[in-house]
Amino acid sequence: xxGVSEDRAGNFPPLPGIFPDLRAPIVRIVEGERIPEMxxxxxxxxxxxxxxxxxxxxxxxxxxxxxxxxxxxxxxxxVSSFSxxxxxxxxxxxxxxxxxxxxxxxxxxxxxxxxxGVRGTKAENPDRxxxxxxxFSFLTCDANGIVGPVHPKAMPVLLTTPEECSTWLNxxxxxxxxxxxxxxxxxxxxxxxxxxxxxSE
Numbered sequence: 782x783x784g785v786s787e788d789r790a791g792n793f794p795p796l797p798g799i800f801p802d803l804r805a806p807i808v809r810i811v812e813g814e815r816i817p818e819m820x821x822x823x824x825x826x827x828x829x830x831x832x833x834x835x836x837x838x839x840x841x842x843x844x845x846x847x848x849x850x851x852x853x854x855x856x857x858x859x860v861s862s863f864s865x866x867x868x869x870x871x872x873x874x875x876x877x878x879x880x881x882x883x884x885x886x887x888x889x890x891x892x893x894x895x896x897x898g899v900r901g902t903k904a905e906n907p908d909r910x911x912x913x914x915x916x917f918s919f920l921t922c923d924a925n926g927i928v929g930p931v932h933p934k935a936m937p938v939l940l941t942t943p944e945e946c947s948t949w950l951n952x953x954x955x956x957x958x959x960x961x962x963x964x965x966x967x968x969x970x971x972x973x974x975x976x977x978x979x980x981s982e
Contacts, residue, residue: 782886783808783815783857783946790817798864798978801836807891807917809856810950817859824849824894824918837921838892839935841958849892850954857946858889858919860939862972862979865932876931877973877980880941884972884981889919890938890949890960925963927970939964 790806799805804819823834827845838846848854861884866873880887899911921935928936938961940946949957973980 782943783817783859783888784943785817786814787816790819793819797981801834805858805917807856807858807893808888809893810853815950818915820856820893820915820917822917824892824916825896825898834916835918837935837937838918839921841920841961846892849894850958852951852954852957854892854894855950855957856891856893856917857940857950858891858917860887860889860937861885862981863889863937864977864979865928865936867931867974874974875977876971877976878928878969879972880969882970882972884979888940888946888949890940890957891917891919893917920961922961923963925969926966928963931971936963938962939969941968 785808793806796805799822801823802821804821806817807820808815808817810816823836824838825832826835827843840846841850862877862879864875864877867876879885893916895913895915897911897913920938922938924933924936940949940960941964945960949960
């Protein structure tokens with residue numbers, strides 16, 4: 782699916798629920814080769830808003846994000862399912878989406894960057910020392926008819942073919958950004974609800 786040539790991510794266990802500031806696999810191009818690695822989820826936002834980690838990027842015209850939309854900073858974020866929280870009472874309900882019940886592999890259209898700072902959970906970084914971190918986020922777009930009733934604001938940009946993955950990794954920015962569109966309704970479905978982790982994993 783992703784055409785990787787060398788595995789740098791390691792033999793990680795199933796990841797049925799990945800949350801902001803945790804590490805997850807991405808695929809990026811390093812010296813002409815597609816390499817999977819483990820990066821941390823959340824790129825600092827604009828300084829005027831406190832540089833809080835941003836997990837997804839919608840406004841690709843922002844000067845803050847434009848430098849990271851160049852091909853050398855694009856990546857694939859491998860996914861088999863993802864969740865959005867339905868606005869139910871008394872608390873929100875995680876709702877899981879996939880391409881089908883078999884949870885066929887696809888990717889989010891991601892971006893990455895290195896950054897010095899203090900990141901990570903207290904368990905990972907008990908002394909909270911400053912270090913270089915390798916970070917990722919991913920693009921969002923308008924929600925389609927499957928995601929919209931649960932999360933009207935937006936949905937991730939989904940790449941479902943090797944051709945789309947190649948376009949995202951290699952094409953000029955204006956062409957790559959044509960992929961920032963909702964996936965057609967008939968290409969995905971709700972596959973679970975209620976659990977904070979995909980119950981199939």
